[in-house]
Amino acid sequence: MLSYFFGPYVLVPERQSLMRDQTAVRVGSRALEILAALIERPGELVGKAELVSRVWPDTFVEESNLKVNVAALRRALGDAPGDMQYIATVSGRGYRFVFPVRISGQNDTSVTAKSQGARTHNLPVSTTRLVGRGDAVDAIRCALEVSRLLTIVGPGGVGKTRLALAIADQLTAAYHDGIWFVDLATVNDATLVPTAIATAMGLRVHSAKIKAAVAAFATDREFMLVLDNCEHVIEAVASCAETLLAAAARVRILATSREPMRVVGEQVYRLPPLETPPEVSELSAAQALAFPAVELFVERAAGSRGEFKLNDGNAPVAAEICRRLDGLALAIELAAPRLDAFSTRELLDLLADQSHVLSDRRCGDPRHHTLAATLDWSYGLLAEPERVLLRRLSVFAGAFSLESACAVAVDKGRARSGCIHGVANLVAKSLISTERGELGTHYRLLDTTRKYALQKLAESGESNSLRQRHAEHLLELAKRAEAEWKIRPTAQWLAEYGRKMDDIRGALGWAFSGNRSVATGVALTVAALPFWEHLSLLEECRTGVELALSRCFADFRSASDDMKLQLAYGTALFHTRGPLPEVKTAWTTALGSAEVLNDTEYMLRCLWGLCDYFTWTGDHQSALGMADRIRKLATDRGDLDARNNVDRQTGTALRYLGELGEARRHLERMISRYVPPVTRSDIARFQLDPRSAARGTLANVTWLQGHPDRAVAMAQRQLEEARASQHALALCNAIVHTTCPIALWTGDLAAAERLLVGIEAHVAEHAMSIWSAMSRCLRAEWLLQSGDPSGLAMLRGALDELLVVGFRMRCPFYIGVYAAGLGDHGDVDAGQTAIGEAVALSASTGEIWCMPELLRIKAVLLGKESANRTVKAAEALYFQSLDLARHQGALSWELRAATALAEHWAQSGQSERVGGLLAPIYRRFGEGLTTRDLVKARALLDSLGDAGKGSKSAARQARRDGHTSPNS
Numbered sequence: 001m002l003s004y005f006f007g008p009y010v011l012v013p014e015r016q017s018l019m020r021d022q023t024a025v026r027v028g029s030r031a032l033e034i035l036a037a038l039i040e041r042p043g044e045l046v047g048k049a050e051l052v053s054r055v056w057p058d059t060f061v062e063e064s065n066l067k068v069n070v071a072a073l074r075r076a077l078g079d080a081p082g083d084m085q086y087i088a089t090v091s092g093r094g095y096r097f098v099f100p101v102r103i104s105g106q107n108d109t110s111v112t113a114k115s116q117g118a119r120t121h122n123l124p125v126s127t128t129r130l131v132g133r134g135d136a137v138d139a140i141r142c143a144l145e146v147s148r149l150l151t152i153v154g155p156g157g158v159g160k161t162r163l164a165l166a167i168a169d170q171l172t173a174a175y176h177d178g179i180w181f182v183d184l185a186t187v188n189d190a191t192l193v194p195t196a197i198a199t200a201m202g203l204r205v206h207s208a209k210i211k212a213a214v215a216a217f218a219t220d221r222e223f224m225l226v227l228d229n230c231e232h233v234i235e236a237v238a239s240c241a242e243t244l245l246a247a248a249a250r251v252r253i254l255a256t257s258r259e260p261m262r263v264v265g266e267q268v269y270r271l272p273p274l275e276t277p278p279e280v281s282e283l284s285a286a287q288a289l290a291f292p293a294v295e296l297f298v299e300r301a302a303g304s305r306g307e308f309k310l311n312d313g314n315a316p317v318a319a320e321i322c323r324r325l326d327g328l329a330l331a332i333e334l335a336a337p338r339l340d341a342f343s344t345r346e347l348l349d350l351l352a353d354q355s356h357v358l359s360d361r362r363c364g365d366p367r368h369h370t371l372a373a374t375l376d377w378s379y380g381l382l383a384e385p386e387r388v389l390l391r392r393l394s395v396f397a398g399a400f401s402l403e404s405a406c407a408v409a410v411d412k413g414r415a416r417s418g419c420i421h422g423v424a425n426l427v428a429k430s431l432i433s434t435e436r437g438e439l440g441t442h443y444r445l446l447d448t449t450r451k452y453a454l455q456k457l458a459e460s461g462e463s464n465s466l467r468q469r470h471a472e473h474l475l476e477l478a479k480r481a482e483a484e485w486k487i488r489p490t491a492q493w494l495a496e497y498g499r500k501m502d503d504i505r506g507a508l509g510w511a512f513s514g515n516r517s518v519a520t521g522v523a524l525t526v527a528a529l530p531f532w533e534h535l536s537l538l539e540e541c542r543t544g545v546e547l548a549l550s551r552c553f554a555d556f557r558s559a560s561d562d563m564k565l566q567l568a569y570g571t572a573l574f575h576t577r578g579p580l581p582e583v584k585t586a587w588t589t590a591l592g593s594a595e596v597l598n599d600t601e602y603m604l605r606c607l608w609g610l611c612d613y614f615t616w617t618g619d620h621q622s623a624l625g626m627a628d629r630i631r632k633l634a635t636d637r638g639d640l641d642a643r644n645n646v647d648r649q650t651g652t653a654l655r656y657l658g659e660l661g662e663a664r665r666h667l668e669r670m671i672s673r674y675v676p677p678v679t680r681s682d683i684a685r686f687q688l689d690p691r692s693a694a695r696g697t698l699a700n701v702t703w704l705q706g707h708p709d710r711a712v713a714m715a716q717r718q719l720e721e722a723r724a725s726q727h728a729l730a731l732c733n734a735i736v737h738t739t740c741p742i743a744l745w746t747g748d749l750a751a752a753e754r755l756l757v758g759i760e761a762h763v764a765e766h767a768m769s770i771w772s773a774m775s776r777c778l779r780a781e782w783l784l785q786s787g788d789p790s791g792l793a794m795l796r797g798a799l800d801e802l803l804v805v806g807f808r809m810r811c812p813f814y815i816g817v818y819a820a821g822l823g824d825h826g827d828v829d830a831g832q833t834a835i836g837e838a839v840a841l842s843a844s845t846g847e848i849w850c851m852p853e854l855l856r857i858k859a860v861l862l863g864k865e866s867a868n869r870t871v872k873a874a875e876a877l878y879f880q881s882l883d884l885a886r887h888q889g890a891l892s893w894e895l896r897a898a899t900a901l902a903e904h905w906a907q908s909g910q911s912e913r914v915g916g917l918l919a920p921i922y923r924r925f926g927e928g929l930t931t932r933d934l935v936k937a938r939a940l941l942d943s944l945g946d947a948g949k950g951s952k953s954a955a956r957q958a959r960r961d962g963h964t965s966p967n968s
Contacts, residue, residue, distance in 0.1 A: 132292020
């Protein structure tokens with residue numbers, strides 16, 4: 001355990017302990033983690049991004065959070081002795097620990113700059129030493145310093161995977177964002193290569209464009225991908241590699257394949273077999289051991305038969321065995337353990353008997369023939385029960401537990417003991433590898449061995465029956481996984497069941513291929529829905545569900561299957577492609593099935609989905625109707641959670657319909673009645689944390705009603721809750737719908753910029769196309785408020801992208817922003833066309849919360865014309881805006897309209913009318929006096945002086961009421 005001594009302090013990171021003169025120093029966990037990151041590398045610059053990644057892993061935070069925690073740390077440490085400092089700021093870059101540090105602890109304990117809880121790689125743990133590849137390791141490591149894509153090419157069994165993993169293991173500290181191993185041997189569908197990469201990296205993608213999502217995630221990161229067994233999906237891997245390397249300058253790819261990718265920039269390392277001794281008349285043990293093939297043979301033989309030793313007598317025979325096996329690592333590893341039953345001479349004679357096998361193979365690389373012959377020989381030496389077991393276990397695409405092995409390989413009515421002993425024997429004979437982890441030991445067949453065993457399984461005539469048994473076992477596992485999802489921590493659940501996706505894919509592929517077992521395929525697709533949902537494999541879910549819903553499979557689906565599949569199809573489409581009409585169709589169909597089955601839970605899920613659909617399409621009256629149906633159903637069936645939480649949907653619909661008072665009542669009631677779930681977040685059921693989402697909507701209502709400061713505080717709280725949830729949609733909802741719009745409404749462009757930088761990276765990382773378009777609307781508004789006309793093209797493009805998929809929520813408001821921007825930059829005619837579009841869309845959908853603002857913008861645009869009739873029309877629009885804002889209780893819109901009308905009067909020589917209109921509205925604000933709209937109104941009142949006929953006295957009254965000037 002390491003301890004760091006500096007000045008009067010001692011830091012022990014492993015214990016989260018900071019002591020000063022034997023007294024504990026009270027400091028927050030985030031600040032303590034920052035201190036640990038800095039002190040582990042004394043004198044070195046630690047960048048802001050690295051600190052944020054370590055202290056807030058997998059969570060988006062603003063840079064200000066880092067500054068706040070560094071400031072708290074400095075306060076806790078106080079001044080360093082001798083007029084020195086502990087932590088130095090490197091402006092714009094990061095921080096350094098600059099005080100002398102003494103480190104005490106175990107000599108073999110290394111200091112790492114990674115977060116102790118953060119995952120830095122997913123490399124499998126090797127149980128054996130890499131033999132004879134020192135030169136290859138050095139050459140490849142050297143090549144990777146100059147090449148960003150290197151493929152290790154060689155025949156099966158030569159040791160490509162083992163070499164790549166050894167190199168990756170040596171480089172784990174070299175890549176800030178980790179090294180990620182992607183086993184493509186389990187991927188038979190080339191379209192799933194991007195999904196396999198994303199899954200290995202722990203990346204959750206909410207888009208159909210998975211490859212683009214991975215590329216966007218990689219853009220500003222530094223990591224290595226190890227893509228293993230690429231040959232059968234080589235074109236898809238090459239495409240992914242090209243896209244990824246073009247997008248991310250600090251990403252490297254190490255691949256293994258039997259053939260190169262043949263893409264620009266690829267460096268190929270052709271891995272030869274292990275060197276074997278030449279045929280000579282005399283060979284001593286020492287001379288033989290100088291050759292890597294013999295060294296490997298001896299090491300593996302000793303591991304299986306502890307008493308085996310190479311001597312001058314058996315060295316020539318061992319050398320001949322290695323030559324006979326062409327120096328192929330896998331063939332040697334399969335042969336060497338057989339010394340537990342044979343002498344070296346007997347083993348050589350047995351191998352010699354395989355010469356007919358070699359001569360029967362007339363095509364391909366001779367080394368492939370050697371491996372195949374070795375596998376034939378190893379298989380032939382197995383006892384019949386072991387051969388049967390090896391064949392049967394080949395149906396597992398990925399790692400499997402001993403429980404799963406018994407469930408699939410043991411015939412009904414037979415004892416499990418034979419399987420358990422058989423697995424142990426196959427491990428001892430190097431035909432099965434082991435993986436040890438926190439959840440116990442799992443087993444896996446190496447790719448080459450598995451392909452061989454699958455061929456033998458097909459020849460045995462058992463293939464279909466074992467595949468059926470495998471699929472049925474997965475069905476049982478899926479049922480257990482769904483039940484445990486409600487009670488187990490997410491990380492544990494994913495560790496236990498996330499790895500089953502490879503087997504589920506394989507079983508589905510078998511079941512539907514040639515319609516071998518459609519009923520099983522449909523049932524397994526339904527069972528896989530929770531896996532796709534919890535692993536965020538939405539696009540894979542969509543394609544899988546589409547297949548299961550094919551008309552030709554209708555006879556194999558129950559009403560319950562149809563209900564679940566249609567609900568899942570609508571959900572996957574909704575979150576990857578937007579509120580398309582097909583989404584409504586799917587959810588409506590699912591609802592009909594749920595009603596027939598009287599399944600309350602699924603009725604509620606479907607209604608909830610339809611409510612969200614109508615909200616996104618801007619049909620808030622229909623959304624309100626759905627919310628009423630949810631409330632009635634929940635009340636009738638005694639579902640208190642659903643009954644209380646639906647107030648959020650009701651409040652949201654009312655807010656967009658401009659009924660702010662009623663919206664507030666429902667939202668406040670929902671927040672006050674909400675009871676957090678005991679076992680698992682309601683996100684799983686309601687898509688978002690209901691209370692946090694309600695708080696965000698209430699923050700919007702609060703700003704509209706004229707309470708800017710309270711709205712900002714409420715929005716900040718929702719943002720903190722969203723970050724804590726580590727849920728991609730929750731963070732989008734908090735920033736895109738609440739904190740960033742409110743920052744823009746209050747004129748806090750600096751805060752809006754910080755939020756936009758974070759959310760732009762977040763939606764790109766998760767490839768969330770709808771949320772990306774919405775965030776671009778906000779970025780465009782920020783640009784326009786900053787005086788940058790480039791926001792116009794960005795805003796129009798984002799709006800068109802939303803409208804084409806039927807997304808209309810908030811679009812009237814953003815079209816209004818676009819119209820105002822056109823007018824501000826001189827294109828009044830285009831602005832009037834756009835504002836007409838905004839008003840028409842608002843009226844047709846009933847989304848009139850922003851209508852007062854749209855009428856104000858329309859009036860401003862009309863006022864830019866000089867004709868007398870347009871001036872009168874503009875005034876009429878201002879009054880309409882004021883009247884509607886008062887009717888809605890939208891004091892903030894009322895202030896904007898009054899300020900714009902007051903400016904119009906002041907410019908047209910009617911200053912005497914200003915005070916009577918603007919001052920009473922201004923006085924109704926009890927907070928937010930430094931926000932943009934109130935500063936503007938106050939400045940206008942103060943500038944008019946006596947000419948305002950009451951405006952100056954109104955300003956004095958405001959000061960007596962306690963309204964301090966924002967400039968004082």
